[in-house]
Amino acid sequence: MASEIKWIKIVTDIFDDEKILLIESLPEADTIIVVWFKLLTLAGKQNYGGVLMMNDRVHYTDEMLSTLFRRPLNTVRAALQTFEQFGMIEIINNAITIPNWEKHQSVESMERVREQARKRVAKHREKQKTLANGNVTCNVTVTHSNALDKEEEIDKEEDIYNICPIKEIIEYLNSATGKSYRYQSNSNKKIIQARWNEGYKLDDFKKVIDNMVANWTGTEWEKYLQPSTLFRESNFDKYLNMVPRAPKPAQTNVPAWALEEIEQDKSEEAMQRMQALKAKMLAKEKGEPVPEWAEKVLASKQTAEGQAKLADIYAELEAMENGET
Incomplete structure (x- = not known):
């Protein structure tokens, strides 16, 4: 068990809280509220940051809580289900946790308790060393014990914080x-x-x-x-390990024959103008403005051969749109 906290913080208007008011409308409301306060006090007593743990390895189950709280198992289960629905607890890694535990504790006070516990442990270890009177064997034993203590502390932190999200x-x-x-x-x-x-x-x-x-x-x-x-x-x-499927290319109404024209001409100029043409046709199809870069490419100077080819493409596309072909 971590350093025990002798008190928990309860606000005076807790019974005006919306969740408590809703619980009071339920059957066995008084028993459910008693279970809630018992959970809070148990969490404070064990002091694992709002996680209901008996020790570093074992968390409390509903059956264990039923025994400790001296309440029927079905009542405890109904209470836990109600608390979970209202967000008062969360079941994480099969452990009952109180997500807003800091509301019920003074973090500074908890740190003071932990600091006092650390000092007591340090004092105890120093006393062990003093009693050893320079005995090497005893010193080795104490050092080994300290190492085990540190390992146990690390294991405890991993158990508490390595929680599945x-x-x-x-x-x-x-x-x-x-x-x-x-x-x-x-x-x-x-x-x-x-x-x-x-x-x-x-x-x-x-x-x-x-x-x-x-x-x-x-x-x-x-x-x-x-x-x-x-x-x-x-x-x-x-x-x-599956490879994501590549997204389908955007559909355009530029006909296949126009794409073939450009495919035959692999010059950089032709490729740029074809991309601009596709962008313009796609924008026109969607009723959107033609991209500025496409306008610039299409408006730039072009070789005579390229101008003739692009003019033919434009003419046929216009004819298709006007129903002339």
Whole structure:
């Protein structure tokens, strides 16, 4: 257990809070509110930054909370579900967390407690060294103990902060697909957490989403842009390494014969003018202004042969638009 906090901060108008008012309208409202305060006090007692952990390795389950709070399991589960719906808790990496924990604690006071704990540990270690009276064996033991303590502290920090960003992954998917998948869904959390536990990171999830959005958007497979397909164990690594499909070129009403004319003439001048011509025709088709660069290219001086060729192309395009061909 981390350094225990002997108090939590509760604002005096907590019962005017919108979420508490809504809870009071529910069946067993009083019991649910009691469970909420018990959660807060337990979080303060264990002092893992709002994460409900028994120790560095074990997080509290609903069954454990039911026993500790002396409340029926179904009641505790209903309370946790209500808190999660209202955003009062989040279930991250299967651990119950209080996202706004700083509201219930004075960060400065918590730091003072941690500092006092560090001083007590340092004093204890110094006492061990003094008692050793220069005994090398004892000193080695103390040094080894200190090293183990540091390793345990590092492991604890990794356990707490290496939390799967399920919400960020689902929000990225929704942004890319225009869908509204819920990060609170147990099935979504389970499948994302499974891949995270295999060592995949946030950038891997984003790449899978980007790859498959590029490949499936606008096809019959678009309906499979969903967590259960993208993040499935048998699909994830394959999708991660898939090459995104190149976007289709913009459609233009420049006919094939005109493109062939330019294809036969590979001079830089001809290529520039063809690009300008395509830009002008595409803009005209969309009812948009012709790009300034295209106007400049088409208005610039040209060789006699090039002028004749481009004039023929213009004439035939105009005739086609006027229905003369």
